[in-house]
Amino acid sequence: MALYGADNGRGELRIHDSIDELRTDLADYIAELSDARLCEAPYKKTVDWGKWHIFWADERVVAKSHAESNYKLAKDGLLSKVPIIPNHIHSINDSASAEQAAEDYEFVIRQLVRTRVISVSEINDCPKFDLIILGMGPDGHVASLFPNHSALNENDEWVTFITDSPKPPPERITFTMPVLNSASNVAVAVTGIGKSEAVHLVIDNVGPNLPLPARMVRPSNGKLVWFLDKPAASELDNFSQFSQS
Numbered sequence: 001m002a003l004y005g006a007d008n009g010r011g012e013l014r015i016h017d018s019i020d021e022l023r024t025d026l027a028d029y030i031a032e033l034s035d036a037r038l039c040e041a042p043y044k045k046t047v048d049w050g051k052w053h054i055f056w057a058d059e060r061v062v063a064k065s066h067a068e069s070n071y072k073l074a075k076d077g078l079l080s081k082v083p084i085i086p087n088h089i090h091s092i093n094d095s096a097s098a099e100q101a102a103e104d105y106e107f108v109i110r111q112l113v114r115t116r117v118i119s120v121s122e123i124n125d126c127p128k129f130d131l132i133i134l135g136m137g138p139d140g141h142v143a144s145l146f147p148n149h150s151a152l153n154e155n156d157e158w159v160t161f162i163t164d165s166p167k168p169p170p171e172r173i174t175f176t177m178p179v180l181n182s183a184s185n186v187a188v189a190v191t192g193i194g195k196s197e198a199v200h201l202v203i204d205n206v207g208p209n210l211p212l213p214a215r216m217v218r219p220s221n222g223k224l225v226w227f228l229d230k231p232a233a234s235e236l237d238n239f240s241q242f243s244q245s
C-alpha cells in the first residue's frame with residue numbers, strides 16, 4: 001500500500017494496488033476506530049457487536065428486498081453474518097413516501113441523540129456519528145447529495161429526501177451535508193478509472209468552482225480519509241510520486 005498525506009487540507013489519502021487490499025485496509029481502519037475487529041475470523045469473535053448501531057447515510061426508497069436497496073447490500077454483505085443486535089440496525093421505513101421516510105428517519109435519530117446513544121456536535125446541534133462511510137459517484141455525488149440539486153444546500157434538516165435523483169432509482173433519503181461534516185470520522189472509498197477525474201477535481205481542488213458535493217465534505221471537527229485504488233487515483237497531480245512506492 002502507498003500512503004500519501006494530502007497537503008491541501010483535503011484529508012488523508014490511502015492508495016491501494018487492488019480493491020481487495022483497499023477492502024482490508026478499510027476493515028482494519030473501521031476496526032481500529034471501533035477498537036475491535038470485523039466480520040471474518042478473527043474479527044467476528046473479537047468485535048463487541050452489541051455496541052454497534054448502524055445507519056444509512058443515504059437510502060433508496062425501495063423495498064428492503066429490492067436489488068437497489070442499500071440496506072439489502074449491507075445485510076447480504078455484512079449484517080447477516082455478524083451478531084449485531086437487530087434493533088440496532090436502523091433502516092428506513094420502506095413503505096412510506098420519500099418525504100415521510102426522511103421525516104421518520106430523522107425522528108429515530110433525534111430519539112437516539114436524546115438518549116445519548118448518538119453524541120451531538122459541539123459546533124451545531126447535529127448528530128455526531130463516530131464514522132460515516134461514503135462512496136462517490138463519477139459526478140462527484142456523495143450519499144444522495146448530487147451536484148446542482150437543492151438538497152445539497154439543505155442546512156436545517158438532518159435527513160432530507162429527493163424524488164428526482166439523476167441516478168436511478170429516483171426516490172431517496174439522505175443525510176444532509178451538515179450531518180456528514182459533523183461526524184468524528186468520514187471515510188470515502190472510491191475505485192475505478194471512471195471516477196478518476198472526479199477524484200482529481202475534488203482532492204486536487206482544481207477545475208471550475210463547481211459545487212461538487214464530495215468537495216464539500218470537510219468534517220469540521222473530525223478526520224477525513226480517502227480510500228482509493230490506483231485507477232481512481234490515477235489523475236491525481238502527484239500520482240506518479242506514490243505510484244512508484
Ligand SMILES: O=C1O[C@H](COP(=O)(O)O)[C@@H](O)[C@H](O)[C@H]1O
Pocket residue numbers: 058059060070134135136137138141142143144167
Ligand atoms: O447511488 C449511490 O451512488 C453512490 C456511489 O456511486 P457508484 O458509482 O459507486 O454507484 C453511493 O456512494 C451512494 O451511497 C449511493 O446511494
